[in-house]
Amino acid sequence: MIRSGESVAATRVDADGGIAAGRRTVAAEVPIAISFLGIGYAVMMATPADLEDFATGFALSERLIETARDVVGIEVRAEQSGILLGIELVAGRHDRVLARVRHRVGESSCGLCGIENLEQALRPLPKLPAPARIAPAAIFAALEALRAHQPLNAETGAVHAAALCAADGAILAAREDVGRHNAFDKLIGHCLRQGRDMGGGFVLLTARCSYELVEKAALAGVPLLVTISAPTGLAITRAKEAGLTLIALARPDSMLVVSDPHGLFAASSLRGA
Numbered sequence: 146m147i148r149s150g151e152s153v154a155a156t157r158v159d160a161d162g163g164i165a166a167g168r169r170t171v172a173a174e175v176p177i178a179i180s181f182l183g184i185g186y187a188v189m190m191a192t193p194a195d196l197e198d199f200a201t202g203f204a205l206s207e208r209l210i211e212t213a214r215d216v217v218g219i220e221v222r223a224e225q226s227g228i229l230l231g232i233e234l235v236a237g238r239h240d241r242v243l244a245r246v247r248h249r250v251g252e253s254s255c256g257l258c259g260i261e262n263l264e265q266a267l268r269p270l271p272k273l274p275a276p277a278r279i280a281p282a283a284i285f286a287a288l289e290a291l292r293a294h295q296p297l298n299a300e301t302g303a304v305h306a307a308a309l310c311a312a313d314g315a316i317l318a319a320r321e322d323v324g325r326h327n328a329f330d331k332l333i334g335h336c337l338r339q340g341r342d343m344g345g346g347f348v349l350l351t352a353r354c355s356y357e358l359v360e361k362a363a364l365a366g367v368p369l370l371v372t373i374s375a376p377t378g379l380a381i382t383r384a385k386e387a388g389l390t391l392i393a394l395a396r397p398d399s400m401l402v403v404s405d406p407h408g409l410f411a412a413s414s415l416r417g418a
Contacts (some may be wrong), residue, residue: 146308172301174323176227179203179240181234181387192297192304192322193228195331196221199322206361208268209241210234213337237344270360270387275407276368277312277345281415283398284371286314287349288395294319295351307332311346325352326361343367354393356380363387369409371395376403 155169177191179200200219204210218233234242247345287310294316298304307328308319318341320331329350336343347369348362354376360383362370367392376384376393384391385402391404402410 149309166210170300172297172303172323177230178227179232181209181232181246182239183231184242184246186242188227188289189327191324191327194319194322195320196228196298198320198334199327200230200334200340202330202332202361202365203242203336204232204234205333205337205364207245208332208364209245210238213340237397254372258363267383268296268375270383271362271366273363273368273388274344276347276390276409278409279312279347279369281410283310283312283314284349284392284395284400285397287316287347287371288397289317290314290316290374291349291351295321297321298351304328306314306351308349309336309346310342310349316349317341317346324352326357328352329358329361333361335363346349347371348394349373354380354391356383359387359389359391363389371400 152168152170157165157167161215173192174190175193177189178185179187179189197219201213204216210216215235215238217235220231222229230319233383234376236347242311282334286403288307291308292305295306298306300323304323305325305328306321309317309332311317318327318332318335320335322328322331332348345367348367348371350358350370350372352358352372352374353374356377358372359370359380371392374393374394376391381391385406388406389404390409391406392400392402394401405411
């Protein structure tokens with residue numbers, strides 16, 4: 146199994162006919178078998194780093210915990226074919242695990258295989274407060290600074306990043322993974338474990354915005370989510386339901402505000418800033 150940071154043989158072929166042998170550093174993508182209370186829950190393909198953060202953030206995104214104190218133990222065990230990630234929760238959360246396991250066989254980025262009805266697929270989201278007043282310049286500053294917080298992507302060009310940004314655009318924490326969902330879970334888990342509030346600024350993701358990312362933001366108390374690629378229609382709908390300010394297609398010279406329930410980016414508000 147190829148590890149992150151390992152180089153592999155690769156042949157470069159140029160448009161002008163040039164051919165050269167070389168090597169390329171690649172990112173690892175390994176199966177992570179997640180269990181709660183010893184019960185197999187999911188197998189995720191992920192980058193094997195920051196796994197304690199991943200375990201905690203994943204548990205919150207699955208609505209199995211509410212705080213880091215609900216997690217009483219995390220075991221990471223490497224096997225030949227992947228990694229076993231065992232998570233123990235306080236007794237008061239066991240019923241949530243058992244109820245969820247009964248309905249859930251597995252999920253992917255484009256399917257909900259174990260969900261039996263629409264109500265389970267689109268459960269109510271918490272209502273978010275208005276975000277801090279954040280100037281567009283802060284978001285552009287975070288975009289410019291993000292590359293310095295992506296060391297694995299600098300080596301491989303193959304991973305996503307999720308970054309927690311202060312209201313002025315300073316990047317406070319970042320996590321990387323081959324999966325955009327996993328990177329966000331790792332960031333959420335890191336903030337939970339560190340007791341860091343995610344509501345004072347915004348989160349920046351190097352990904353398209355699917356509805357799952359909006360839901361993760363709402364459950365983590367993130368009032369403003371910024372993604373560098375386009376949103377889906379359901380992502381916008383879920384953002385509006387949660388009162389989440391959502392910005393997509395954030396590039397160095399422009400961005401697209403697709404959900405602004407608190408009028409943060411209304412023309413009159415920006416002129417008065």
